[in-house]
Every structure is written in structure tokens, then in C-alpha cells.
Amino acid sequence: xxxxxxxxxxxxxxxxxxxxxxxxxxxxxxxxxxxxxxxxxxxxxxxxxxxxxxxxxxxxxxxxxxxxxxxxxxxxxxxxxxxxxxxxxxxxxxxxxxxxxxxxxxxxxxxxxxxxxxxxxxxxxxxxxxxxxxxxxxxxxxxxxxxxxxxxxxxxxxxxxxxxxxxxxxxxxxxxxxxxxxxxxxxxxxxxxxxxxxxxxxxxxxxxxxxxxxxxxxxxxxxxxxxxxxxxxxxxxxxxxxxxxxxxxxxxxxxxxxxxxxxxxxxxxxxxxxxxxxxxxxxxxxxxxxxxxxxxxxxxxxxxxxxxxxxxxxxxxxxxxxxxxxxxxxxxxxxxxxxxxxxxxxxxxxxxxx
Amino acid sequence: xxxxxxxxxxxxxxxxxxxxxxxxxxxxxxxxxxxxxxxxxxxxxxxxxxxxxxxxxxxxxxxxxxxxxxxxxxxxxxxxxxxxxxxxxxxxxxxxxxxxxxxxxxxxxxxxxxxxxxxxxxxxxxxxxxxxxxxxxxxxxxxxxxxxxxxxxxxxxxxxxxxxxxxxxxxxxxxxxxxxxxxxxxxxxxxxxxxxxxxxxxxxxxxxxxxxxxxxxxxxxxxxxxxxxxxxxxxxxxxxxxxxxxxxxxxxxxxxxxxxxxxxxxxxxxxxxxxxxxxx
Numbered sequence: 001x002x003x004x005x006x007x008x009x010x011x012x013x014x015x016x017x018x019x020x021x022x023x024x025x026x027x028x029x030x031x032x033x034x035x036x037x038x039x040x041x042x043x044x045x046x047x048x049x050x051x052x053x054x055x056x057x058x059x060x061x062x063x064x065x066x067x068x069x070x071x072x073x074x075x076x077x078x079x080x081x082x083x084x085x086x087x088x089x090x091x092x093x094x095x096x097x098x099x100x101x102x103x104x105x106x107x108x109x110x111x112x113x114x115x116x117x118x119x120x121x122x123x124x125x126x127x128x129x130x131x132x133x134x135x136x137x138x139x140x141x142x143x144x145x146x147x148x149x150x151x152x153x154x155x156x157x158x159x160x161x162x163x164x165x166x167x168x169x170x171x172x173x174x175x176x177x178x179x180x181x182x183x184x185x186x187x188x189x190x191x192x193x194x195x196x197x198x199x200x201x202x203x204x205x206x207x208x209x210x211x212x213x214x215x216x217x218x219x220x221x222x223x224x225x226x227x228x229x230x231x232x233x234x235x236x237x238x239x240x241x242x243x244x245x246x247x248x249x250x251x252x253x254x255x256x257x258x259x260x261x262x263x264x265x266x267x268x269x270x271x272x273x274x275x276x277x278x279x280x281x282x283x284x285x286x287x288x289x290x291x292x293x294x295x296x297x298x299x300x301x302x303x304x305x306x307x308x309x310x311x312x313x314x315x316x317x318x319x320x321x322x323x324x325x326x327x328x329x330x331x332x333x334x335x336x337x338x339x340x341x342x343x344x345x346x347x348x349x350x351x352x353x354x
Numbered sequence: 355x356x357x358x359x360x361x362x363x364x365x366x367x368x369x370x371x372x373x374x375x376x377x378x379x380x381x382x383x384x385x386x387x388x389x390x391x392x393x394x395x396x397x398x399x400x401x402x403x404x405x406x407x408x409x410x411x412x413x414x415x416x417x418x419x420x421x422x423x424x425x426x427x428x429x430x431x432x433x434x435x436x437x438x439x440x441x442x443x444x445x446x447x448x449x450x451x452x453x454x455x456x457x458x459x460x461x462x463x464x465x466x467x468x469x470x471x472x473x474x475x476x477x478x479x480x481x482x483x484x485x486x487x488x489x490x491x492x493x494x495x496x497x498x499x500x501x502x503x504x505x506x507x508x509x510x511x512x513x514x515x516x517x518x519x520x521x522x523x524x525x526x527x528x529x530x531x532x533x534x535x536x537x538x539x540x541x542x543x544x545x546x547x548x549x550x551x552x553x554x555x556x557x558x559x560x561x562x563x564x565x566x567x568x569x570x571x572x573x574x575x576x577x578x579x580x581x582x583x584x585x586x587x588x589x590x591x592x593x594x595x596x597x598x599x600x601x602x603x604x605x606x607x608x609x610x611x612x613x614x615x616x617x618x619x620x621x622x623x624x625x626x627x628x629x630x631x632x633x634x
Contacts, residue, residue: 144416252457253452253453253454253457253458254457254458254459254460254461256413256452256458257452257458257459257460257520257523258460258471259411259413259444260411260413260444260445260449260450260452260524261444261445261449261471261472261475261523261524262441262442262443262444262445262446262475262476262527263445263471263475264441264475267471267475271463271471272460272463275460275462275463276460276461276462279462349462350461350462351461351462351464351507351509352461352507352509
């Protein structure tokens with residue numbers, strides 16, 4: 001009987017899936033290690049072949065030849081590049097990313113200071129984008145061709161095409177300088193700076209943990225504008241993509257099936273179509289978040305936000321290769337981490353990917 | 355027990371789609387009366403047979419419009435019924451089976467979830483009870499291990515199993531009219547007959563009427579009581595199924611003639627001829 005066979009076949013499929021779990025974890029770990037090796041190798045080579053002299057950056061252009069040579073050897077630059085890379089990897093595993101020339105501090109300490117600023121900004125902006133953009137996209141798709149749809153599409157076009165620095169300046173001018181509704185550039189008023197113990201480095205979280213609500217409010221006031229502006233950008237993009245995915249799903253046969261069953265329109269939209277849209281959205285949201293974590297140099301510059309985008313850019317201009325390398329690795333790790341996260345979520349949501 | 359009133363009255367049905375290049379009439383002046391019987395609608399692609407079925411459910415594409423002199427289902431005027439009333443009919447009293455379970459089942463919901471949903475849309479039953487009834491329904495469509503299939507995802511099913519699941523899901527609310535739109539076209543020939551036999555059995559048990567939409571005149575002829583032959587949005591001929599061979603309309607004769615026959619002489623099959631005069 002074909003039915004009986006298929007039943008036990010399902011059973012077998014499930015048990016093999018379970019048996020494969022350890023192998024799958026091992027596979028993921030291996031691909032992670034390879035990705036990481038590739039990432040560090042490429043960034044390291046690029047940093048070393050740049051026509052910038054790291055020795056000169058340290059000793060200055062008036063140093064004596066002996067001093068120059070000593071530093072040259074101390075940095076290991078007399079070794080072949082492969083050995084230099086291995087040495088860098090070794091230090092990396094001990095948590096030593098070298099010293100930044102620009103800040104004269106260990107790169108790791110710099111990153112621990114700058115990265116949370118970006119993390120805070122990117123997370124809030126992504127949340128705004130998802131919470132606003134996804135429902136708007138669904139609404140636009142459901143009301144396709146009606147004025148709501150047109151309005152949302154105009155907002156989307158505006159949010160996506162208006163230059164961030166222009167919108168940022170305008171917002172600062174109106175909302176901060178003229179109306180005084182929000183706080184100005186920077187992460188926090190100087191008065192409050194360093195008043196909460198950095199646990200996570202995220203001021204909102206740290207001040208909330210310490211129950212310093214005045215500091216929390218102040219930090220929030222500083223965060224609102226840059227996060228809002230990056231958030232509008234993300235919102236516009238996500239609304240557009242959600243609308244597109246949603247329209248695609250609403251045209252599928254299974255939607256007709258649900259309507260034939262008499263499922264109310266709300267159920268058709270959210271329980272049927274949106275669950276399929278979710279599968280596609282995971283990737284898009286992940287990529288949006290990752291690109292925001294890279295640090296948005298323009299926004300960070302306009303709002304004097306001490307984030308990783310500014311840090312990497314300034315290091316680059318100053319030939320501060322240790323800092324550039326460290327920053328790049330952090331960004332790379334973010335990308336890999338988010339990719340893995342969305343892969344996991346993807347498997348959770350889409351049974352076909354398991 | 356047979357009711358005296360016909361179940362469905364379709365009088366002067368017209369389906370129009372508004373397109374950027376002006377209105378396109380997909381179905382024009384279709385009339386039929388349906389009792390508790392099996393009615394086949396046959397025609398080539400674009401003849402309007404599927405749109406006729408969807409118009410009865412009120413599920414045309416967004417740009418579609420229905421007009422008719424009369425469209426009534428068991429005393430309910432479908433032209434005047436509001437959205438809530440129509441939704442109550444859909445699934446509850448009129449159901450539809452679509453062509454390919456690969457596309458007509460939601461890929462990210464388990465089979466069980468989708469059948470249970472069909473119960474819970476119309477009846478206020480507990481999750482547990484809905485589950486038990488869904489399992490019974492799967493058994494009724496001859497699925498041997500209902501427990502496994504209940505928890506399975508649509509992509510884990512074969513085409514035949516998928517279509518059985520679809521039948522189970524649509525028969526759940528015990529409809530009076532089932533519209534089957536090419537229900538076996540996506541299936542292997544061997545599975546086709548099993549599914550049809552199952553469909554027949556389910557309909558007989560429930561005493562429900564069937565509208566069987568297909569392009570396959572011989573299949574419909576052997577399965578249904580009566581056949582409407584549609585061409586370019588019109589019904590060109592209505593026949594009793596056992597009188598197919600004596601069809602008079604040239605289009606029906608053409609459809610019959612272009613089927614290959616095992617005992618034929620092996621010569622080229624004739625091309626279907628169409629005459630614009632039929633539309634007048």
C-alpha cells in the first residue's frame with residue numbers, strides 16, 4: 001500500500017534528521033573557522049600591501065634610521081608576510097589586536113568603546129525599521145492601488161532616496177536647534193558622561209540596569225535623531241520589500257485555498273501569507289542590520305556619534321592599520337554572526353529548509 | 355433525500371475583467387441548473403470554465419466582476435449576499451478542490467494545522483476535538499497513518515497524498531456543493547483513478563453535488579451525469595454524459611476527435627477547428 005510506505009518514510013526522514021544534528025553542528029563550526037580565516041587573511045594582506053608605512057606612522061618622519069630599523073624589526077616587518085599573518089593570528093587569539101597609533105590605546109579597548117555606540121544605534125534603527133516598515137508594507141500590499149498604498153510608496157521612495165546627511169542636518173536644525181525637542185550631537189551630555197558603570201557599553205542598557213533614569217532619558221534624547229534617521233531609511237527599504245513579497249504571496253494558490261475554506265481576510269493575510277513572507281524577510285532584515293552594524297559614517301559624522309564607522313574611517317586616514325584591521329574583523333564577525341542567526345531562524349520558520 | 359428545489363441556479367452569468375486595455379469578458383451568458391448531481395464543465399484553456407467556478411465562490415481576481423440575471427445557491431441570492439454571508443457559505447456549504455496540492459497547500463503550515471483550521475473557521479470546536487476529527491477525516495480519505503500525515507509538511511507528501519489531504523480538508527465542513535477544478539490533472543495516471551473513486555465515495559456519502567471542471571472530455575464523460583461544453587466563455591452544448599458520442603456541436607465533436615485512440619488507425623490527429631460564427 002503506497003500510504004503505509006509513505007508514512008514510515010516520513011518517520012525515517014525525521015530520524016535521519018536527528019542523527020544528522022551533530023554532523024551539522026560540526027559542519028557549521030568548520031565553515032565558521034574557514035570564513036574567519038579567510039576574513040582575517042584578506043584584511044591582513046590588504047592592510048600590509050597598502051602603500052602606507054606603519055613604521056613611519058609610529059616613529060614620525062624625523063626619526064633616525066636606527067630607530068626606524070628597530071621598530072621595523074619589532075613589528076616583524078622583516079619576516080615574510082605569511083609569518084606576519086600567523087603572528088597576528090596568534091596575538092588575536094590572546095585578545096591582542098595591537099595598539100592604535102591614533103588613540104595610543106590597545107585597539108581592543110577602542111573597539112569595546114566605539115562598537116557599543118554603533119550597536120546601540122543600529123539595533124534601535126533596525127527595530128524602528130522592522131516595527132514600522134513591515135506593517136506598512138503589508139498594509140500597502142493589502143490595499144494595493146488605493147491611496148494608502150500610494151502614500152506608503154511615496155514615503156518609501158522619500159525615505160530611501162533622501163540623503164542621510166541632509167536629513168540629519170535638517171532634523172538637527174529644526175528639532176534640536178530651533179525647537180529644542182531632542183538632545184544634540186553626541187551619545188550623551190558631557191555632564192553625564194562616564195557616570196554609569198559600563199557593563200554592556202550600551203548606555204541605554206547600562207543606565208537602565210543602574211536605574212539611573214535621568215541618564216537613560218538623556219541618552220535616549222541623543223539617540224532619537226540618528227536612530228530615527230537611519231530607521232526611516234531601513235523602514236523605507238523594508239516596507240518596499242515587504243510589499244513586494246506580500247503581493248507575491250497573496251497571488252499564490254494556497255491563498256485561494258484559505259479563502260475557499262472561509263478563513264477571514266485577517267487570517268488569510270497574517271496566518272497564511274505573512275508566514276511565508278517572514279521566510280523571505282529574515283534574510284532582508286539580517287542584511288539590513290548587518291549593514292547598519294558596519295557603522296554609518298555619514299550619520300555618525302553628522303551627529304558626532306562615536307561609532308565604529310567613524311573609528312575605521314579615521315584610522316584609515318591616519319594609516320592606523322592595527323585599528324583598521326581590528327575594526328574590520330569586528331564588522332566581519334558581525335556579518336558572519338548575523339548570517340548564522342538568520343540561517344537558524346530560517347530553518348525554524350521554513351520546514352523546507354530543514 | 356432529494357430536495358425538490360435545485361441546489362444552484364445560474365442564469366445569464368457574465369464575468370468581466372478590467373484590464374489596462376479595456377474590459378475582457380471571460381464568461382458570457384452561462385446558464386445551468388444544478389441538482390444533487392455531478393456536472394462536468396469541459397473546455398480548452400481560457401474557455402472560462404475555471405472562472406465560472408470561481409465566480410460561484412465569489413473569489414475572482416481583484417479586477418473581476420460578476421453579473422447575472424440570477425445566481426442563487428439553495429435559496430441564497432449570491433448576487434446580493436454580503437462578504438460575511440459569502441464567507442459563511444464558502445468552506446461551510448460550497449468548497450473547492452484545486453489542481454495541484456504542491457501549490458494549493460500552504461508550505462509553512464503542517465497538514466494537520468490546515469485541516470484543523472477548516473474545522474475551526476466554521477465550528478466552535480476545541481483544538482483537541484478538531485484534531486480528532488481531522489485524524490478521522492484523513493482516515494476517511496484512505497491515508498493509512500493519519501498521525502504521521504497530520505504532523506507532516508506539504509512538501510513531504512506525494513501528489514496523490516496531497517490531493518487526498520485537500521479532499522479531506524474541503525469535505526471537513528460537509529459542503530453541499532464541491533467544485534473540483536482539474537483535481538486530477540497534476541497526478542500520475544495510476545493515482546488519478548484512486549482519487550476519483552475516493553471523491554465519488556465522499557460525495558455519495560454526503561449526498562453533495564459536484565461541479566467537475568476539466569479539459570478532458572472523456573474523463574468528465576465517464577465520471578459525471580451531465581456535461582457543459584464551454585468555448586470562448588459560452589456554453590456551446592449541454593449533454594447527458596452517456597450521450598457524448600452523439601454530440602452535435604462541431605466543437606464538441608472536434609474535442610472528441612482529437613483524442614488519440616488505441617484502436618485507431620495511427621493517422622495524424624485532426625486539428626481542432628474553431629469557427630467565429632459559434633460566438634454569434
